[in-house]
Amino acid sequence: xxxxxxxxxxxxxEEKLLFIQELVKEQKxxxxxxxxxxxxxxxxxxxxxxxxxxxxKQLWTCVPETLRGEVLATLKEDARQGLxxxxxxxxxxxxTKDLDAQDTAEILHSxxxxxxxxxxxxxxxxxxxEVQNVLxxxxxxxxxxxxxxxxxxxxxxxxEVVQRYLRMKNExxxxxxxxxxxxxxxxxxxxxxxxxxxxxxxxxxVSETMEVPETVLDSMSAIEAAKQIRAKNLxxxxxxxECGTLMGQLTADDVLELTLExxxxxxxxxxxxxEEEDLFSPIKASVNGxxxxxxxxxxxxxLAAAVIGQFEDVIAQVVALAxxxxxxxxxxxxxxxxxxxxxxxxxxxGKIGGSNRRVLFNKEFWIGIINGLxxxxxxxxxxxxxxxxxxxxxxxxxxxLINMVAAAVSGVVVPLVLKKFGQDPALSGAVILTTVTDVxxxxxxxxxxxxxxxx
Amino acid sequence: xxxxxxxxxxxxxEEKLLFIQELVKEQKxxxxxxxxxxxxxxxxxxxxxxxxxxxxKQLWTCVPETLRGEVLATLKEDARQGLxxxxxxxxxxxxTKDLDAQDTAEILHSxxxxxxxxxxxxxxxxxxxEVQNVLxxxxxxxxxxxxxxxxxxxxxxxxEVVQRYLRMKNExxxxxxxxxxxxxxxxxxxxxxxxxxxxxxxxxxVSETMEVPETVLDSMSAIEAAKQIRAKNLxxxxxxxECGTLMGQLTADDVLELTLExxxxxxxxxxxxxEEEDLFSPIKASVNGxxxxxxxxxxxxxLAAAVIGQFEDVIAQVVALAxxxxxxxxxxxxxxxxxxxxxxxxxxxGKIGGSNRRVLFNKEFWIGIINGLxxxxxxxxxxxxxxxxxxxxxxxxxxxLINMVAAAVSGVVVPLVLKKFGQDPALSGAVILTTVTDVxxxxxxxxxxxxxxxx
Numbered sequence: 001x002x003x004x005x006x007x008x009x010x011x012x013x014e015e016k017l018l019f020i021q022e023l024v025k026e027q028k029x030x031x032x033x034x035x036x037x038x039x040x041x042x043x044x045x046x047x048x049x050x051x052x053x054x055x056x057k058q059l060w061t062c063v064p065e066t067l068r069g070e071v072l073a074t075l076k077e078d079a080r081q082g083l084x085x086x087x088x089x090x091x092x093x094x095x096t097k098d099l100d101a102q103d104t105a106e107i108l109h110s111x112x113x114x115x116x117x118x119x120x121x122x123x124x125x126x127x128x129x130e131v132q133n134v135l136x137x138x139x140x141x142x143x144x145x146x147x148x149x150x151x152x153x154x155x156x157x158x159x160e161v162v163q164r165y166l167r168m169k170n171e172x173x174x175x176x177x178x179x180x181x182x183x184x185x186x187x188x189x190x191x192x193x194x195x196x197x198x199x200x201x202x203x204x205x206v207s208e209t210m211e212v213p214e215t216v217l218d219s220m221s222a223i224e225a226a227k228q229i230r231a232k233n234l235x236x237x238x239x240x241x242e243c244g245t246l247m248g249q250l251t252a253d254d255v256l257e258l259t260l261e262x263x264x265x266x267x268x269x270x271x272x273x274x275e276e277e278d279l280f281s282p283i284k285a286s287v288n289g290x291x292x293x294x295x296x297x298x299x300x301x302x303l304a305a306a307v308i309g310q311f312e313d314v315i316a317q318v319v320a321l322a323x324x325x326x327x328x329x330x331x332x333x334x335x336x337x338x339x340x341x342x343x344x345x346x347x348x349x350g351k352i353g354g355s356n357r358r359v360l361f362n363k364e365f366w367i368g369i370i371n372g373l374x375x376x377x378x379x380x381x382x383x384x385x386x387x388x389x390x391x392x393x394x395x396x397x398x399x400x401l402i403n404m405v406a407a408a409v410s411g412v413v414v415p416l417v418l419k420k421f422g423q424d425p426a427l428s429g430a431v432i433l434t435t436v437t438d439v440x441x442x443x444x445x446x447x448x449x450x451x452x453x454x455x
Numbered sequence: 456x457x458x459x460x461x462x463x464x465x466x467x468x469e470e471k472l473l474f475i476q477e478l479v480k481e482q483k484x485x486x487x488x489x490x491x492x493x494x495x496x497x498x499x500x501x502x503x504x505x506x507x508x509x510x511x512k513q514l515w516t517c518v519p520e521t522l523r524g525e526v527l528a529t530l531k532e533d534a535r536q537g538l539x540x541x542x543x544x545x546x547x548x549x550x551t552k553d554l555d556a557q558d559t560a561e562i563l564h565s566x567x568x569x570x571x572x573x574x575x576x577x578x579x580x581x582x583x584x585e586v587q588n589v590l591x592x593x594x595x596x597x598x599x600x601x602x603x604x605x606x607x608x609x610x611x612x613x614x615e616v617v618q619r620y621l622r623m624k625n626e627x628x629x630x631x632x633x634x635x636x637x638x639x640x641x642x643x644x645x646x647x648x649x650x651x652x653x654x655x656x657x658x659x660x661v662s663e664t665m666e667v668p669e670t671v672l673d674s675m676s677a678i679e680a681a682k683q684i685r686a687k688n689l690x691x692x693x694x695x696x697e698c699g700t701l702m703g704q705l706t707a708d709d710v711l712e713l714t715l716e717x718x719x720x721x722x723x724x725x726x727x728x729x730e731e732e733d734l735f736s737p738i739k740a741s742v743n744g745x746x747x748x749x750x751x752x753x754x755x756x757x758l759a760a761a762v763i764g765q766f767e768d769v770i771a772q773v774v775a776l777a778x779x780x781x782x783x784x785x786x787x788x789x790x791x792x793x794x795x796x797x798x799x800x801x802x803x804x805g806k807i808g809g810s811n812r813r814v815l816f817n818k819e820f821w822i823g824i825i826n827g828l829x830x831x832x833x834x835x836x837x838x839x840x841x842x843x844x845x846x847x848x849x850x851x852x853x854x855x856l857i858n859m860v861a862a863a864v865s866g867v868v869v870p871l872v873l874k875k876f877g878q879d880p881a882l883s884g885a886v887i888l889t890t891v892t893d894v895x896x897x898x899x900x901x902x903x904x905x906x907x908x909x910x
Contacts, residue, residue: 012679013686013805021809040688050806052814166653174650175690177632194649195629198621224467230715231468233495235630235707252690252707256714260685263718264800267725271796272789279801279815286818287825290793294786294830301785302837308778309841315770315777322770322777323763326784326893330756331749334727338745341726345719346734350468351505354476359507360734363741370742375749382757386764438781 005038013043017050024055033062041067045074052280053082069095073103077276078285080110089115093122101127102144105134142225143218145258146239146248147175152182153206155189160202162192175253177236180246181210188213188238188246213238218247225250226258227350266348269426270341272297296431304329304438311446314454320387321449324396328445331375332403332437339364339411340433344425347415361412368408372401391453399445406440407433460493468498472505479510488517496522500529507735508537524550528558532731533740535565544570548577556582557599560589597680598673600713601694601703602630607637608661610644615657617647630708632691635701636665643668643693643701668693673702680705681713682805721803724881725796727752751886759784759893766901769909775842776904779851783900786830787858787892794819794866795888799880802870816867823863827856846908854900861895862888 010019023032036044036059044063048056048071060083063071072080072095084107087095092111096104096119108116108131120128137143151172153162162179166172179197181190190210200209216225216237229237235252268275272293277286308315308325315322343360346352352360380397384390414432415425465474478487491499491514499518503511503526515538518526527535527550539562542550547566551559551574563571563586575583592598606627608617617634621627634652636645645665655664669692671680684692690707723730727748732741763770763780770777798815801807807815835852839845869887870880 011683013682014808017805018809021811025810040686042688043686046686046804046806050808050811052811052818163653167655170654172650172654174632174648176650177629193629194653195627195631197653198618198649199625199627200622227468228466230711231495231498231501233497233708252711253688256685256707256711259711259714260718263715263722267718267722267796267800270722270725271792273793273796277797279797279806279811280818283818283821283825286822287829290790290822290826291829293793294789294826297785297789298782298830298833301782304785305778305782308781312774312778316774319767319771319777322774322780323760323767325777326763326781326897327753327756327760329781330752330759330889330893334749334752335745337726338728338748341722341728342732342734345722346505349501350472351501351734353469353505354473355480356472356476356505356507356734363507363735363738366738367741367745370738371745371749374742374746375753378753434785438785442781 005035013046016043017047020047021051024051024059029058029062032059036062037064041070041074044071045079048083049076049079049278049280053282056083057086065095066098069097069099069103069107073099073106076278077110078278078281080107082282084110089118089122092119100148101130101134102146102148104131105144108135109139137219140221140223141219142216142222142239142250143247145222145254146218146250147254148248149173149176150180150238150246150249151176152180152186152246153192155181155183155205155207155210157206158202159197159200159204159206159209162206163197163202175251177251178238178249180213180238180249181206182246186246187244188215188240191238213240215240216250217242222250222254223258223262226255226262229255230259231350262348266344266426269424270344270430272431293431296428297434300431300435300438303435304442307439307442308446311442311450314446314450318392318449318453320389320392321446324383324392325442325445327379328396328399328403329438329441331379331400332407332441333434335368335371335404336407336411336433336437337430339367339408340415340429343412343415344429347419347425352416357412357416361409364408364412365405368405369401371408372404375404376400392449395448395452396445398448399441402444403437403441407437410436460490468501471498472502475502476506479506479514484513484517487514491517492519496525496529499526500534503538504531504534504733504735508737511538512541520550521553524552524554524558524562528554528561531733532565533733533736535562537737539565544573544577547574555603556585556589557601557603559586560599563590564594592674595676595678596674597671597677597694597705598702600677600709601673601705602709603703604628604631605635605693605701605704606631607635607641607701608647610636610638610660610662610665612661613657614652614655614659614661614664617661618652618657630706632706633693633704635668635693635704636661637701641701642699643670643695646693670695671705672697677705677709678713678717681710681717684710685714717803721799721881724879725799725885727886748886751883752889755886755890755893758890759897762894762897763901766897766905769901769905773847773904773908775844775847776901779838779847780897780900782834783851783854783858784893784896786834786855787862787896788889790823790826790859791862791866791888791892792885794822794863795870795884798867798870799884802874802880807871812867812871816864819863819867820860823860824856826863827859830859831855847904850903850907851900853903854896857899858892858896862892865891 010016178191178193181192182188191213192206192210196209214234214237216239218239218241237250239248240246265275274289277289376397379400380393383396384393410433415429418425465471633646633648636647637643646668647661647665651664669689671692671694673694673696692705694702694704720730729744732744831852834855835848838851839848865888870884873880
């Protein structure tokens with residue numbers, strides 16, 4: 001990749017970041033501005049997010065004015081809000097002036113209601129209507145993400161005429177792979193691929209060349225739409241209303257962006273993090289965002305403690321039990337999170353449903369039994385070498401077996417049940433699973449000890 | 456999405472899966488085959504992976520012959536190997552005949568050496584060379600993923616001539632967005648976008664219209680190349696050797712596939728799963744794949760147990776300590792995994808490096824202190840209500856504070872150190888972090904108890 005202004009040996013994003021850090025440290029602002037002039041909106045957003053909040057304002061002055069709107073729209077919520085604080089209404093109006101309605105809506109969404117109203121107020125009527133139409137869609141709907149810069153043609157013209165029209169109008173750009181064939185009411189009849197415009201006989205009609213369009217609904221979930229487009233190996237879909245009216249398109253770029261968003265959400269949610277938290281979110285926002293999850297975890301931890309509390313007698317007699325009990329909980333926790341991750345991924349890819357749930361359950365159940373047996377023996381042996389008490393070894397072996405089977409079973413069942421009740425399995429699956437493996441682990445280990453060891 | 460053979464109300468992948476499951480259960484093989492005729496290779500691979508191993512062989516007979524090679528190449532390793540077992544060398548030769556060299560190499564890679572040699576043997580000389588060239592690349596290199604069906608043109612011809620040439624040769628397809636401009640030695644001079652072929656004056660020369668090409672090296676990591684292409688907001692890059700010779704291209708589809716692969720690897724690795732394990736991998740393979748991780752976890756669990764073992768005296772005197780100690784470990788574990796996930800994601804996106812490491816460390820350190828103080832008070836209060844012993848409350852409060860700060864610190868430091876030593880932080884980060892929070896948790900809680908409570 002050579003057409004930017006970095007020295008030749010610098011190619012990865014990380015190297016670029018280090019290079020810019022160096023310039024910022026040496027206060028070579030002019031050079032930073034020159035480099036920024038050769039970067040895309042994605043790279044600029046990426047670099048801004050890689051700097052601490054306090055540096056971003058300074059760097060922002062180097063972002064080329066023509067890209068500021070797109071960079072703002074690309075940034076994560078927390079980073080965008082940080083930059084928006086210092087920007088005046090007039091500047092925002094200027095920045096969003098040439099943006100498409102979707103990007104504008106994304107930025108407006110991050111403003112407080114008052115500033116948002118002022119910016120909307122400053123738009124001319126047609127643009128205001130356009131932006132408000134976008135804002136009327138649900139936050140995760142296709143209508144919020146689609147591109148509206150499609151090119152419409154009629155079906156009863158020759159390809160050669162279409163070519164001449166395109167050359168004259170000069171509104172076709174490189175992101176456009178297909179032309180939309182519509183009727184007089186703007187209903188989508190078909191799509192004509194740019195390649196066919198070149199390949200096919202210039203004398204043939206659009207109606208003879210066009211294809212049945214691949215479509216998604218403007219009101220559906222954008223992430224679901226991206227999934228459908230991916231599944232079909234398409235790099236594109238037309239966006240239509242329920243009545244078939246053309247609204248825009250989702251391009252390969254949109255599908256990629258939505259895919260990254262989805263996978264990011266899963267990873268962040270599985271760790272109990274807010275998906276909009278960025279590396280340098282303010283401490284206050286980070287603490288707030290993580291509190292809920294720590295609180296829920298505390299409740300479940302005390303639940304596990306309450307279970308142990310029921311067995312104070314046996315622990316007081318055999319302190320070795322207190323020493324070994326975290327081993328039982330820990331092995332169950334890891335085994336469970338393996339099954340859980342597999343199930344969550346399968347669910348998010350739409351691979352689990354109907355009769356294969358039972359097959360998956362059976363498979364994981366048997367893996368639980370086999371792994372349980374293997375590790376029961378290993379743990380029992382190690383415990384025997386340590387405490388030289390065969391009864392303790394028997395108890396811990398049985399508890400490991402029980403807990404690893406329980407882990408496997410709940411690794412499949414918990415996400416399926418969460419999904420059934422409309423919850424995101426990635427969000428609360430891990431915390432519920434850990435609760436199960438802690439409670440079952442302590443209960444089985446200390447319970448068996450009470451039965452078999454307590455005199 | 457309407458141009459397949461499913462009933463109209465069925466649109467998501469999951470609904471399609473359920474519909475096919477129903478047909479399979481009712482043994483309506485003919486209808487399954489008809490439906491399969493309308494699906495893409497991605498959808499077919501997806502559906503095969505969603506069925507248990509034993510059903511896949513039967514379903515395979517319904518996969519249209521023209522798509523079998525591409526479906527095989529698309530499947531995950533475990534699933535592909537399961538299907539390849541029953542396929543004869545002759546059939547494999549037939550299946551791979553019309554595949555590109557990259558897909559062929561992907562399939563050959565899953566065969567045992569003997570069958571692989573026989574299939575390669577059956578190829579004609581030029582194809583054998585082509586496939587062996589691909590196999591000579593590292594498994595994760597761009598050369599293994601690139602498309603070689605590029606169209607090359609010369610720089611000194613008119614656009615109109617190019618158009619006529621394309622119409623005549625008829626080898627341009629819808630995946631091609633750009634033409635490659637090369638010299639007599641096949642060195643890449645520039646790229647010409649299909650849209651420009653339509654938009655620009657037909658009388659102008661290729662050399663006047665072409666752009667500086669965006670390139671990646673054939674030998675570099677494909678995931679790294681996809682990252683670069685994404686960062687630049689491109690949907691495409693030409694693949695060249697170090698000497699600038701054109702080898703092929705990476706398309707938007709390839710970037711998407713590589714992005715999914717990368718995010719899948721992270722999620723699977725963080726849970727200690729092999730990235731090629733699929734939902735219905737054979738039990739034996741799954742048990743093997745998960746054993747290493749369970750074994751490592753066992754070692755760390757016994758390390759934590761050994762720490763507790765040092766404090767048997769104090770536990771024997773104050774059994775409440777055994778009841779409460781998992782709370783300390785658990786709160787540290789969750790807080791640590793939040794920081795860890797944020798750091799791992801930042802690293803994998805190339806956002807962390809140089810001077811911002813210290814900023815991140817400081818931020819997480821302070822979050823650790825603040826969260827530590829908040830939860831220390833909460834836990835101390837709950838413990839006091841439970842055991843009515845102010846000394847235990849003081850001890851657990853201090854231990855929570857210490858462990859949550861340790862968790863924050865190691866959540867940043869562990870992945871940075873792993874990366875420094877060339878290890879994948881997603882792979883072993885979580886297990887090391889849990890070890891730290893367990894050991895520090897038990898050590899601080901029981902150690903403080905020994906100092907402050909033990910008589």
